[in-house]
Every structure is written in C-alpha cells, then in structure tokens.
Amino acid sequence: MDRQTKGIGESHLVCHCLLVETREGLVLIDTGLGLRDVFKPQERIDGLFRNFLRPKLRAEETAIRQIRSLGFRPSEVRHIILTHLDFDHAGGIDDFPHAQVHVMETELKAATHPKGFISNRRYSPSQLTGSKTWNTYYQEGEKWFGFDAVRQLKGLPPEILMIPLFGHTEGHIGVAVETDQGWLLHAGDAYFFQGELNKDYSCPPGLRAYQTIMEVSRHQRLFNQKRLKDLAHTHHKDVRVFCAHDKVEFQDLKTEKLRLLAGTSENFENVFWMRRDQGKERPLQ
Numbered sequence: 001m002d003r004q005t006k007g008i009g010e011s012h013l014v015c016h017c018l019l020v021e022t023r024e025g026l027v028l029i030d031t032g033l034g035l036r037d038v039f040k041p042q043e044r045i046d047g048l049f050r051n052f053l054r055p056k057l058r059a060e061e062t063a064i065r066q067i068r069s070l071g072f073r074p075s076e077v078r079h080i081i082l083t084h085l086d087f088d089h090a091g092g093i094d095d096f097p098h099a100q101v102h103v104m105e106t107e108l109k110a111a112t113h114p115k116g117f118i119s120n121r122r123y124s125p126s127q128l129t130g131s132k133t134w135n136t137y138y139q140e141g142e143k144w145f146g147f148d149a150v151r152q153l154k155g156l157p158p159e160i161l162m163i164p165l166f167g168h169t170e171g172h173i174g175v176a177v178e179t180d181q182g183w184l185l186h187a188g189d190a191y192f193f194q195g196e197l198n199k200d201y202s203c204p205p206g207l208r209a210y211q212t213i214m215e216v217s218r219h220q221r222l223f224n225q226k227r228l229k230d231l232a233h234t235h236h237k238d239v240r241v242f243c244a245h246d247k248v249e250f251q252d253l254k255t256e257k258l259r260l261l262a263g264t265s266e267n268f269e270n271v272f273w274m275r276r277d278q279g280k281e282r283p284l285q
Contacts, residue, residue: 001206002247003193010054011206013245015088017063018186019070020177022157025078028099029175029186030244031063031092034127038062045087046121055088064095079156080131083188083244084172085111087124094130102153104164105136107171110216118214122169139164144176145231145239165190165228167221168214174228176239183239189214191225194246197232 001011018029037044038057045055059065064074077096082089082103093101111123141151150162150173159178166172168189175186192211195202203211215221232241242249 001204001210003195003204012247013053014247014250016186016242016244016246016250018175018177018184019063019067020160024155024157026067026072026076027079027081027156027160028063028067028077028092028096029081029177030083030089030188031080031095033057033062033088034092034095035059035062035064036094037087037091037127044091044124044126046124048121049087053088062095063092081153081156081160081162081175082107083175083186084169085128086122086169086189087127089188089244090127091124093127097130097132099131100133100135100155101131102135102137102156102162104150104162104171104173105138106166107169107173108134108136110170119216122214137162145235147227147231149176165224167217167219167224168211170216182237185228185231185239185241187228187241187243189244190221190228191243192245194243194249196225197229197241199229199233201229 002013005011015030015032017032020027020029033045033055038059041050041057067074067077074096075098077099080093080096080099080101082101084090084107085103093099110119111128112125114120114123135154137150137153139148139150141149143149144161144163148164150164151158153160153162161176163174163176163185164172165174165187172188172190174188174190177184177186189211191197191203192207193203211221212218228241231239240253242253
C-alpha cells in the first residue's frame with residue numbers, strides 16, 4: 001500500500017487537509033474524520049472500510065482539535081470545501097455546524113442517493129446532516145491551466161477555485177489555492193501515490209487495486225491522472241500538486257516550513273497543513 005512497509009505489516013496513509021486563513025474567516029479544505037467518527041465509529045464508518053483501512057481514531061488528530069492547537073476557535077471556520085464526500089474526507093462537517101459547505105452538485109446527489117455496493121458504503125449519511133448551508137456547483141467557468149474551473153465560489157476569495165477531476169467519484173474535484181509562491185492544487189483522491197505523477201508511472205499494487213475498486217469511471221479517472229501528471233511536469237514552477245493520502249507528499253510540504261503570505265488580492269494570509277494519520281502516529285509539527 002505505501003511501498004515502504006516491509007511484508008504485510010501495517011501501512012501508513014494520511015488524510016491531507018488544508019486550513020486557509022482569510023480575512024473573512026477560516027476555510028477548511030477537506031475535514032478528515034471528525035469527533036463523532038472517533039467516538040462512535042460503528043455508527044459513522046461502514047464496517048467494510050473500518051476493518052480494511054483500520055483508521056487510527058484519535059481525537060487529537062481531528063481537524064477541530066488541530067485548529068484549536070493552532071490558536072484558532074472552531075467557530076472561525078466559515079467555509080468547508082470538500083474534494084468529495086467519502087467518509088474519510090467529510091467526517092468533520094458536523095464539528096463546524098455554522099460553516100458553509102461547498103461541493104459539486106453531482107457529488108451531493110451521489111452521496112444522498114447512493115447506488116450500488118460501494119456507493120452505499122463509501123458515503124456516511126450521518127456525516128452529512130451537520131451542515132445548515134450547502135453550496136453546490138456545476139462544471140463551468142474560465143479555464144485554469146487547461147482544466148475546467150469553478151470560480152467565484154460563494155463567500156470565498158477569487159484565489160480559491162474548484163477544479164473538476166471526476167472519476168474517483170461522480171463529483172470529485174481538486175481545490176486550487178493561489179499564493180504568492182504559486183498555486184497549490186489539492187487533488188484529493190484523483191491519485192493516491194506520488195509515483196503516479198512520475199514519468200515512469202509507479203503505484204503500489206494495493207493502492208492500484210483500491211483505486212480501481214473505488215472508481216466510478218475508469219476512463220475519467222485515468223484521463224485526469226494523466227492531465228495532472230502533465231500539469232505537474234509542465235508547470236512545476238507554477239503549481240504544486242499533491243493528493244489526499246500520500247504520506248511522503250504530506251511530509252515534504254510540512255517540513256518545508258513555508259509561511260504562505262497574502263495572494264494578489266490580499267484576501268487570505270496563511271495556509272496550514274493538517275492531516276489524519278491512518279497508521280503510526282506523527283505529532284503535528
């Protein structure tokens with residue numbers, strides 16, 4: 001699963017979230033698992049995924065606890081943008097009941113009206129009842145590095161965009177954030193392993209199989225992976241691409257000690273890296 005763990009021992013994945021500080025409040029990009037997932041996993045996480053993925057259920061690793069550790073109040077989280085609504089990306093929604101949630105229309109429809117064996121297990125209905133305000137979007141807008149983009153998200157600065165990357169789910173997106181040091185693109189589950197962006201393409205067999213099991217469209221998923229690979233190589237000076245579950249990408253971003261300052265419109269100030277480990281515990285830096 002991670003190409004570093006020897007034998008069939010426990011492999012290590014993360015759930016890579018971003019916290020963006022704007023002048024209008026905090027914006028959380030993906031939530032990871034929430035407090036209710038930690039304390040009542042049987043009610044919130046389907047047994048198939050709970051037993052297969054074996055997430056480390058630690059309250060201190062939830063977004064709400066990490067946000068407090070950074071010195072912010074959870075009530076300052078005004079917006080949540082979700083790459084998709086799989087249980088390991090949306091579990092923290094109800095920890096921030098006053099936040100507006102932003103997601104693609106097709107993704108919300110797929111999550112609230114699931115069809116098929118995997119769809120009925122990947123989404124957790126109880127995770128989706130905590131938000132009072134859902135903002136949904138369609139694929140439209142000016143291009144971004146050749147990708148379709150959803151711009152002018154409600155209540156958000158123009159430097160934060162949705163980038164449709166369908167295939168893993170019906171309404172899967174990436175989230176692009178412009179900083180004074182270039183763009184960050186959180187690609188969610190559009191790929192799972194950093195080697196998938198290499199010219200010689202490389203992915204551990206376990207993760208390759210998992211992606212295949214979870215995909216709703218192989219054609220779209222592989223097409224978007226290729227486009228991300230091209231983007232990462234052609235525009236590597238302008239865009240930093242990373243996915244949700246690769247621990248190496250997470251550690252590379254964390255250890256750079258970057259402090260990303262205001263973008264061109266000075267609407268946001270800092271970006272913080274957050275994660276939920278699905279393996280050995282790593283203290284938040």
